[in-house]
Amino acid sequence: GGYWIEGTSHNLSSLSPTLSDVPFPWSGKVKLESDPTAKLYRKHFLGKEHQNFYSSDMSLGYLVLSVKYEQIEKQENLRLLLRCLFLKCMLLCGLLCEDVNVERFFPVLYPKASQLIVAFDEHVISNNFKFGVIYQKPGQTTEEEVFSNTEESLGFLEFLDFLGDKIQLRDFRGFRGGLDVTRGQTGTESVYTNFRGKEIMFHVSTKLPFTEGDSQQLQRKRHIGNDIVAIIFQDESTPFVPDMIASNFLHAYVVVQLTPGTTGDTFYKVSVTARDDVPFFGPPLPNPAIFRKSAEFREFLLAKLINAEYSCYRAEKFAKLEERTRSALLESLFEELQLRSRSMMGLPIGEDDKIENGSGGFLENFKRVIRGRSQSLDTMGISMRKQQPATLPSRPTTAGLALSQSVAEGPKAIAAVRYLGGL
Structure with missing residues (x-):
């Protein structure tokens, strides 16, 4: 497939004839993108009086519903949050x-x-x-060339120091990003930072082990080639073609080119390219896409990287994997809620139905599925019990919730459908 490009203009306008006149292109805090439905339950339900329900549907699969009564401007409302897998229609009736x-x-x-x-x-x-x-020296146009770099220019070292903290990998306690922190098999140092409560480990091409005689430098590519987003750093103008790096995972690149200023300040030209099926992500680049080295630019750049990864998850390859992950987690959640509820009512549970905190618990299954997703990313190998229903009371308490019950004359429904088939 092809790639889209953002930030193709780096020409100074008549309003900013010199680098020192380049204004900062925005004001305020840059936004980190995320799934807007992920924290709806925490925001509207958790710690408040509400009811949770579960069921299964022949075509839609497992369903988990949260219901809460609310008073808004003296009007009684019903807030709903439905979790399902293949709900294509987002309108509620x-x-x-x-x-x-x-x-x-x-x-x-x-x-x-x-x-x-x-x-x-x-x-x-x-x-x-x-x-x-990835450090790309002037004139380098192949994967083998960029992965074989062992020297770091002063401009590249300054940029790494700008990105985060240089850390020693041995016994490092933070997020290691797949790097070895015990035996030194992935080098001795790396670059790490904590940004708005999120830990970021950078896989720096020149700091990963260099193998003499290996033109492909598989030790380096094993890590960077399994990342989803990468920075390409250039000391000066050099063509970068994303297809030059063969990877099933890398879907977006942020190209940063050093542009020294005449007053001693450091400036960077920035371009972004991503595969065609990756949706656009912010914050948007200004025109011209030139930044003065500053705390504001660092925040912009880190936010751009994080948003790029979230957006890449919506590309076809990752969306299919995420759908399988969610399907497995929803099934596990349904079974756990059903078994726990049956146990609370004293109903018989089959010998194979484990509800203790062990191999059958949702949290254990959750960890197992998430680990499985990580392994799938590493290899890209993507490869109903009956219960007696109860009656519907005026307010949901401990009985079954009948969908055939009309609420046209009852509380107004404030609904949120948690569609899990891909965002």
Whole structure:
């Protein structure tokens, strides 16, 4: 596939004839993009009186519903949050989408259900990121050339110091981004930073082990080639073609080119390129896309990298993997809520139904699935119990919630559908 490009203009306008006159292109705090539905439960339900329900549908699969009554301007409202996998229609009819044909939802009776639901809803939120940093010398146009660099220019060293802190890998306690912190097999040092509570480890090409006689430098490419977003740093104008680096994972590049100023200040020209199926991500580059080295630019750059990764997850290759991850987690959540609720009611549980904190618990399954997703990223190998229903009371308490019940004359529904088939 092809690539789209942002930041193709680096010519100074008549309003800014010199680098020293380049204004900062925005004001305020740059925004980190994320799934807007991930924290709806925490914001509107957690710690407040509400009810959770579960059910399954022949076509939509497993469903987990949260319901809360609210008073807004003396009007009684019903806030709904539905989690499902293949809900294509986002419009709600009555209590729920007309596509949902189950007759009843069953109440969740497990006191710690909210902990499980939060873990499920917020699994898409990451606080750990790893980005590649590739040093491209003037005139270098091949993958073999850029991965074979061992020397670091003063401009590149200044940029690395600008990005984050140089850390010793041995016994490093923070997020290691897949680097070896015990035996030194991935080098002795790296660059790391903490940005707005998110840990970032940079895979710097020149700091990863160099192997004599290996033209492909697989030790280096093994890490950077498995990143999703990478920085390309250039000391001066040099053509960069994203196809020059063969990788199933790298979907977006931020090209940073050193542009020394006449007054001693350091400036950077910035361009962004990403695969065609990666949606555009902010913050947008100014015109011209030239930045003075500053704390504001650092915040802009780190936000751009994080937003790039989130956007890349919506590309076809990663979206399919995420759909499988969510499907497995939703099934595990459903089964755990069902088993815990049956146990609370004293209903019989099959011998194979494990509900203790062990191999059958949702949190353990959650960890297992997330680990499996990481392994799938490394290899890109993507490869209903019945329960007696109860009746619907005036307010959901411990009984089943009937979907056929009309609320046209009842509380107004404030609905949020948690569509898990890809954002």
